[in-house]
Amino acid sequence: MSPPDAPAPFTDDSGPVFDEPWHAQVLALADAMVAAGHFSAADWAEALGAARAAAEARAAPDTVEGYYLCALEALEGLLARHTPIGAQIQRERKEAWSRAYLATPHGRPVELGR
Amino acid sequence: MTTFDSDEAAKVHRQLHHALPSDPALRVKALESLVVERGMVAPETLDAWVEAYSEHIGPKRGAEMVARSWLDPSFRARLLEDAAAVAEELGFQGHASAHLKAVENTDxxxxxxxxxxxSCYPFSILGMSPSWYKSAAYRSRIVREPRKVLAEFGVELPEGVAVRVWDSTAELRYLVVPQRPAGTEGWSLEQLTALVTRNAMIGTERDLSPYVKGAA
Incomplete structure (x- = not known):
């Protein structure tokens, strides 16, 4: 429940800005949704803060990946609350992309089956 | 080879699975396709954001603001008065709603x-935040034991220097204006800009003197 007592290595991370493309995409989406007025910057901060608090409460690893997973969870929740894109629609779309990837031969663009 | 080979089939299956993005990557892709097809966000906006923040926008914008404030007292006064307006004048604005406050280090x-x-952060002028800034450890410890955390960053503050910890929000973000180091008289804007580090503008670095350590 409590934050780790051992000092975190606050080393300078001069590597790539984003470890994974989806890390950048989740922030880009959140920023674009705020800019377009679908939810506010305060909504975003609150949702991300809540996701972080929940992750800390269940002692999730305090890592970069963990941070972006919280950001994704926050974005999914905000879309469900502030737009017609509910959790069920999100899950179905993810499954559709998953099937599309598995069904697309190497070297071909992955497209959703209609 | 046309005969069925279970090992070969398993290998093909693994390769296919290998091409399957990770669970979170698929979830992001799902959200992106859903908001784009509903016209809620333009795909070009997302692409431009990712490109800009991955490659172009680092802390240089903030560094330039700090260096200008060292050279021009009237700019400095305006920066401390209304940093958001100054950022906008320079074309560095992010969210219209996000205000920026500049806070100056002194002796x-x-x-x-x-x-x-x-993890609120003035990313339109400092680029993406470093991973430690987002960590639970930094977020909790810098408030509880700022001097100790600063020491871990290599900042040893003399007794007479007080620490002010500023807690960012979605509406108000902060830029630390570090002190101009001694021995930089006559330096150009470009030379001074190169001295200002991201950490100095977050406040986890204090002395920017080029004669103390490398001005990376």
Whole structure:
């Protein structure tokens, strides 16, 4: 429940800005949704803060990946609350992309089956 | 080879699976396709954002603002008065709603910035935040024991220097204006800009003197 007592290595991370493309995409989406007025910057901060608090409460690893997973969870929740894109629609779309990837031969663009 | 080979089939299956993005990557792709097809966000906006923040926008914008404030007292006064307006004048604005406040280090005061709630950060002028800024450890410890955390960053503050910790929010973000180091008289804007580090503008670095350490 409590934050780790051992000092975190606050080393300078001069590597790539984003470890994974989806890390950048989740922030880009959140920023674009705020800019377009679908939810506010305060909504975003609150949702991300809540996701972080929940992750800390269940002692999730305090890592970069963990941070972006919280950001994704926050974005999914905000879309469900502030737009017609509910959790069920999100899950179905993810499954559709998953099937599309598995069904697309190497070297071909992955497209959703209609 | 046309005969069925179970090992070969398994290998093909693994390769196919290998091409399957990770669970979170698929979830992001799902959200992106859903908001784009509903016209809620333009795909070009997302592409431009990712490109800009991955490659172009680092802390250089903030560094330029700090260096200008060292050279021009009237610019400095305006920066401390209304940093958001100054950022906008320079074309560095992010969210219209996000206000920016510049806080200056002095001989008696050291400023350091955190977002205890999540990870609010003036990324339109500092680029993406470093991973430690987002860590639970930094967010909790910098408030509890700022001098100790600063020491871990290599900042040893003399007794007479007070620490102010600024907690960012979605509406108000902070830029620390570090002190101009001695021995830089006559330096150009470009030379001074190159001295200003991202950490100095968050407050986890204090002395920017080129004669103390490398001005990386």
């Amino acid at each position: 008696r005061i050291h400023n350091v910035v955190v977002c205890t709630l999540c």
